[in-house]
Amino acid sequence: MSGKTSILIYDLGGCEGCPLSIMRSYPRLARIYDVHAKCIGNADIERQYNYAIITGPICLNSQRHIEELKKIRKNSKILIAYGSCASVGGIILYARGGQEPRPDHRVYAPISKIVRVDFSIPGCPPAPQMLISLLGCIRSGRGYFLDLFKAVSAYSKLSGFDLMDEVVLTGICVGCGACVLSCPTNALHMVDGRPDLIVEKCIRCGTCTVRCPRFTQILIQRYKLRERAKMLASLVGGE
Amino acid sequence: MEATVIDLQRVGGEAELLAYDLDGIVEKAYFITTAPVRGFERIVKGKNPVFAVNAVMRICGICHAAHGIASAEAIEDAMGVSPPANGRYLRETIGLLNKIQSHLMHLVMIIPDLIPEPERMKYIVATLNILNKINDVLTKIGGSPTHPPYLVIGGVSRVPDEKTLVNLLEELDKLIEEYIVLRRSFKTSISSSDIYGQLRFKKHKPKYLASHMFYGDKYSIRIDKIRVVRYEDIHEDLPSKARENTSMIALYDGQIVETGPRARLNKYYDYSDDSLWGLQEARLIEIELFLKRTRELLEKVEVGESGHSKVLVYRSGKGTGVFEAPRGTLIHTVELDDNGRISKYKIIVPTMFNIPLIEQAAQGFPSKHVDIVPRIYDPCIPCSTHIIRLDSR
Amino acid sequence: MAFQPATIDPSNPLGPYIGAYIARSTAKNVKAGGGGAVTAILLYLLDKKKIDGVVAAKKTRGIKGEIVLAKTREEILMAAGNRWSIVPYTMRLKETLMSTDIRRVAFVGLPCQAQFLRQMKMFPLMEGDFADKIFVIISLFCMGTFAVESFTDYLARNYNVPLEEVENIDIEGDYLVIFYSGKKLRLPIESIIYHVQHGCILCPDYTGVFADISAGRASREGYTLILTRNRLADSIVNNAAYDGYLEISEATEEEIRYAREKALDKLNRSLKYIMRIL
Ligand code: SF4
Ligand code: SF4
Ligand code: SF4
Numbered sequence: 001m002s003g004k005t006s007i008l009i010y011d012l013g014g015c016e017g018c019p020l021s022i023m024r025s026y027p028r029l030a031r032i033y034d035v036h037a038k039c040i041g042n043a044d045i046e047r048q049y050n051y052a053i054i055t056g057p058i059c060l061n062s063q064r065h066i067e068e069l070k071k072i073r074k075n076s077k078i079l080i081a082y083g084s085c086a087s088v089g090g091i092i093l094y095a096r097g098g099q100e101p102r103p104d105h106r107v108y109a110p111i112s113k114i115v116r117v118d119f120s121i122p123g124c125p126p127a128p129q130m131l132i133s134l135l136g137c138i139r140s141g142r143g144y145f146l147d148l149f150k151a152v153s154a155y156s157k158l159s160g161f162d163l164m165d166e167v168v169l170t171g172i173c174v175g176c177g178a179c180v181l182s183c184p185t186n187a188l189h190m191v192d193g194r195p196d197l198i199v200e201k202c203i204r205c206g207t208c209t210v211r212c213p214r215f216t217q218i219l220i221q222r223y224k225l226r227e228r229a230k231m232l233a234s235l236v237g238g239e
Numbered sequence: 240m241e242a243t244v245i246d247l248q249r250v251g252g253e254a255e256l257l258a259y260d261l262d263g264i265v266e267k268a269y270f271i272t273t274a275p276v277r278g279f280e281r282i283v284k285g286k287n288p289v290f291a292v293n294a295v296m297r298i299c300g301i302c303h304a305a306h307g308i309a310s311a312e313a314i315e316d317a318m319g320v321s322p323p324a325n326g327r328y329l330r331e332t333i334g335l336l337n338k339i340q341s342h343l344m345h346l347v348m349i350i351p352d353l354i355p356e357p358e359r360m361k362y363i364v365a366t367l368n369i370l371n372k373i374n375d376v377l378t379k380i381g382g383s384p385t386h387p388p389y390l391v392i393g394g395v396s397r398v399p400d401e402k403t404l405v406n407l408l409e410e411l412d413k414l415i416e417e418y419i420v421l422r423r424s425f426k427t428s429i430s431s432s433d434i435y436g437q438l439r440f441k442k443h444k445p446k447y448l449a450s451h452m453f454y455g456d457k458y459s460i461r462i463d464k465i466r467v468v469r470y471e472d473i474h475e476d477l478p479s480k481a482r483e484n485t486s487m488i489a490l491y492d493g494q495i496v497e498t499g500p501r502a503r504l505n506k507y508y509d510y511s512d513d514s515l516w517g518l519q520e521a522r523l524i525e526i527e528l529f530l531k532r533t534r535e536l537l538e539k540v541e542v543g544e545s546g547h548s549k550v551l552v553y554r555s556g557k558g559t560g561v562f563e564a565p566r567g568t569l570i571h572t573v574e575l576d577d578n579g580r581i582s583k584y585k586i587i588v589p590t591m592f593n594i595p596l597i598e599q600a601a602q603g604f605p606s607k608h609v610d611i612v613p614r615i616y617d618p619c620i621p622c623s624t625h626i627i628r629l630d631s632r
Numbered sequence: 633m634a635f636q637p638a639t640i641d642p643s644n645p646l647g648p649y650i651g652a653y654i655a656r657s658t659a660k661n662v663k664a665g666g667g668g669a670v671t672a673i674l675l676y677l678l679d680k681k682k683i684d685g686v687v688a689a690k691k692t693r694g695i696k697g698e699i700v701l702a703k704t705r706e707e708i709l710m711a712a713g714n715r716w717s718i719v720p721y722t723m724r725l726k727e728t729l730m731s732t733d734i735r736r737v738a739f740v741g742l743p744c745q746a747q748f749l750r751q752m753k754m755f756p757l758m759e760g761d762f763a764d765k766i767f768v769i770i771s772l773f774c775m776g777t778f779a780v781e782s783f784t785d786y787l788a789r790n791y792n793v794p795l796e797e798v799e800n801i802d803i804e805g806d807y808l809v810i811f812y813s814g815k816k817l818r819l820p821i822e823s824i825i826y827h828v829q830h831g832c833i834l835c836p837d838y839t840g841v842f843a844d845i846s847a848g849r850a851s852r853e854g855y856t857l858i859l860t861r862n863r864l865a866d867s868i869v870n871n872a873a874y875d876g877y878l879e880i881s882e883a884t885e886e887e888i889r890y891a892r893e894k895a896l897d898k899l900n901r902s903l904k905y906i907m908r909i910l
Contacts, residue, residue, distance in 0.1 A: 011252075011253070012275075013253065013274045013275040013277065013621075014300070014621070015297050015298060015299050015300040015303070015621045016251055016252055016299065016300040016301055016621050017297070017299075017300020017301075017303065017385045017386065018300065019300075020300050020301065020344060020385075021300075021385060021759065023344070023347070023367075024367060024370065024371060024374070026363070026367065027360070027363070027364045027367060030360075038248045038249065038250075038253075039248075039249060039347075039348055040248075040249070040351075041248040041249040041348075041351060042248070043248060057277075059275035059277075061275075062275045064273065064483075065275060090297075091282070091294055091297045092277055092282075094282045094294070095277050095278050095281070095282055096278070096281050096282070097278060097281070098278065098281055099276055099278030099280060099281050100276075100469070100487060101276070101469050101470065101484070101485065101486070101487055102275070102276040102485050105275045105276045105277070105278065105485075108275075108277065121755075121757070122757060123757035123758060124297070124386065124758075125300065125385055125386075125759065126755075126756065126757050126758070126759075127756035127757070127758060127759045127761055127763070128759075129756055129763070130755055130756050130757065133754055133755055133756075134755060137754075142637070144636060144637070144638065144750060144751070144754055144842065145638050145751055145754065145755060146637075146638075147637055147638040147639065148638045167831075170909065171830045171831075172830050172831040172834050172909065173831050174718055174744055174777065174829050174831035174832055174835070175718050175720050175829070175831075176718055176720060176721065176742070176744045176745050176748065177699075177720030177721030177722055177745075178721065178744070178745065178747075178748035180720065180721065180722060180723060181721050181722075181723070181725070181726055181748075181752075182748075182752075182757065182758060184383060184386065184388060184758055184759075184760065185293045185386075185388050186382075186388050186396075186723065189723070190720050190722055193718075193720060193780070200286070200287035200289040200290045201289060201290070201293055203293050203294060203297065207757050207758060210751075210757070211748055211751060211752075211757070213744035213747050213748060213835070214744075214831050214834060214835075216638065216747075217639075217834065217836070217906065218906070218909070218910065220638055220639055221639075221906055221910055222910055225910065374759075378730070378759065378760060379730065379731065382760055383758070383759045383760045384759050385759055388760075397727070399731060400731055402731070402733070403731045406733065
C-alpha cells in the first residue's frame, strides 16, 4: 500500500486475546497504517516493517519461535512487546513444562529475554484504543509515558508481588488507589488505606506496577541508572 | 502427489495445513498446530482453586469465559458448593456473550474469502460494530470483555443494578435487529461467491457431540467414553513435518465426532445441513438464538439478590465441569488434595475433537482454496495446545 | 502542544502550561481558600451540561474523606476538595462509573491521582478502564499528605484538638495553621513532618503536571492560582470567567515564582529521597 507506515501484529503463542483486542479497532487502525496480521491474512515475517507488535510470551525451548522472533526484530525498526505475556511474562511465568504432547516446552519469558525491545506494554489484554494512542505518541517522538514503557522493557517480571515488596511493604505507598483500579482480576483491595494483594488472584500481569505513581518513579530512575552503567561499561571497553 | 505446506492465517492461533495434491484436488491433508504448549494443567497444579479460574481463562483470548465457567463448575463440583439462581443466570449470560463474540470474530476472519473489495471492508466494519457493542454488554455483566473477572467460584461476583439491566435489555433489542439486518444482507452478498459454492457443494456427514444448546450438561454425555490420544496415534505413516504437531486428539466412543454449533443445533434444534457451509450457517443461526436467550436470562435476574454462594470449601474432592464453548463441548476435571489445593487438572477442548474432521473434509476439496476448510471449522489453537493426555482407565 | 515527560525537569518544575491565572469564585456560597475557584469551574461545567458529574474527595470527619461522584450543584458544593489526606480510589467508584449512564466526568484529585488518570486516558491498559469518561482532570497543588490516623492522634494528644472539629488546614509561611471550632492552631512545619506520608516525601510533583488544569493557593490571600495545560483546559477557565462564575486575571511573575519555588522544594526533596531507596 502506498506511503502508509507499515505495522506487523504477530503472536508467538499467547492466548490470542491481545491480537483480537487490537483487531477490534482495526477499521481505525487501517485508516492510518498499513496493517499486517494473521487475523487479516497478510502476515509475512520476511518483509520489512516500521513497527512490529509482538504478543504472547517466548518459549525458550522452541527454536522455531525464537528464530521467528529474531527475524522480526531484524526486519522491523521499532519492536513493541504488547500485552502482559510479551512484556513481563504474565501468567505464563508459572509454566513448568512436562505437558503432553510437548513436555519439552518448559520455560517461558518476556520477549525482551531474546531480543532488544523498544517499548513494553503490560495489560491482559490492553484495551483496543491503546495501540493507536501508543503509536501516535511514538511517531511524534514524545508522549507522557514513553520513558516508562521503555523502562519496563528492562524487566523480566513485574507483578502485584513486586508492588507489595517495593512500594507497600517499604512504606512509600501513598494510598491513592490507582493500583486497585488497575487490576484485571481484582487481586488488590484497600485495607485501612493501603492496598493488599490477594495472592491467589494475581496473574502477574504487571498493570498495577506501571500505574502506581511511586513504582513508575522507581522503574524509570532505575532504568536511567542502568543505562548510565551500560554506557560507562562500553566506554571502558566492556559489553 | 505434490505436498504443500500452507501457513494458515485468519484462524485462531498458529497452524499449518500440509496438503497433498493430485490434479488440483486434495488427496490427503494434515492439520498441524505449531503454537508452543504452555501447559496450563501443570501451571495450576498445587495452586489454590481461586487461582485456577483466573489462570485457565487465559488459556484462550477467544473462549476465555468458556474456560472460566467450565473450571468454576468443576471446582464447585469438587467443593460441594453451587451458585444461587442469579449466579446461574448471569454465568450463562456471560457464556452466551462469549460465544457470540467468538462467532462474530470468526465472521470477520471469514469475510475476505466470501466478499470482494470494496464491500468487504463495509461488512468487516459492520460486524466489528456489533462485536464492540456485545463487548460493552459483557463489560457491564462480567467486568471486562476479555477474561471477565466477575466469574468466580460460586457464581458471579456482581449483580448489575436495576437501571443497568433496563439499559441492557434495550441495548439487546437493538442488537438483535441490527444483527438480523446484517445477516440478511451478508447472505445476499455471498450468494455469487465461488468459495461459497464450493462449500455448499462439499458434503461431509460426521457424528455429532453436544451436551446442551446454551450451557453445558455433564449428564447428557458419557465423559468416560472420551479418549485423548497423541496425534501420531490416529495417523499411520505420519510425514516427518507433521510430527511437530503440538496438540492432542480426542475421540468419543472410539470414533471421530464433530462438536460445535452444528452439533448443538442438530441435537437440540432440528437442524441438518451436511455441507461444509452448514457449519457457518449454524453459527449465523446461533448468534440470533444466543442474543434472544441472553435477553430472556437478564429478565430473570433478581436485583438485590446475591449472584454467588459466598462460600468456599477447602477440602479434598473430585469434580467435573462441562460447558458448551463456542466451538463445542469443553470439559474440565479437577482433583483437590486434603488442603483443598489442586492436585490434578485436565482439560479437553472441542478443537481436539474437530481436528481429524478438518483433515477428512479437506480430502477431495479443490487444492487452490483448501485453506478455507480449516477456517470454516474455526479451530482454536491456543486451547488445543494446552492439553494433557487423559488416561482412559 | 508541549508534552510532559514521565519525569519532571528541575528547570521546569511546574510542568508545561499555556495559561496562568489568579482566580476567585464570584458566588457568595462558594467558600474562598484553596478550592473556591475549582468549585466555581465545576459548577460552570455542570450547569452548561459539559459534564454529568464530578469525582472528588468529600470531607467526612476532620481531614478524613471519601470519594464521591457528585451529580448536582449541592453535592459538588459539599464535596469541595480535601487535599490534606489522600482518599483512595476504590472498586466502588469504578462500578458507579460503569453501571450508570454517566458519560463524562470531571475528576478532581491530587497530583498522583492526576498522573494515574492521565495514564488511563492516554494508555488504557485495561479493557475495564473508564478512559472515555474522563472529560477533564483537575489537580490540586499538594505539598504532601498526612497519615491521617497518625496526625489526628497527634493533634488530639498534644493539643486537645478532636478530629471532628478540624475545619480547615492551611500553610502560612513556615507554619501550618489548623482551624477548629472557630479557633486557630499554629504549628511549625518541622514539628509535623513526621506525620507526612513517606510516599509523599518521595513525590516530585507539586502542581499535578499531568492534569489538564492545576489549581492551588496563590500568594495573594483568598485567591487561587490556576495553570491550564492545554487548549481545552484554557477555554474552560476562560468561559467560566466569561459566564460570570469566576473572576480571573493573568498571574503575575511573582505569583508564578511563588508556586515555582514551592514546586522546586518538593522536587528537590524527592530527588534527595529517591536516591536512598533505589
Ligand atoms: S495484582 Fe493485579 S494488576 Fe497487579 S500484577 Fe497481579 S493481577 Fe496484575
Ligand atoms: S498505586 Fe502505588 S501508591 Fe497508590 S495505592 Fe497503589 S501501591 Fe500505593
Ligand atoms: S505529595 Fe504526591 S503522593 Fe502525596 S498526595 Fe501529594 S501528589 Fe500524592
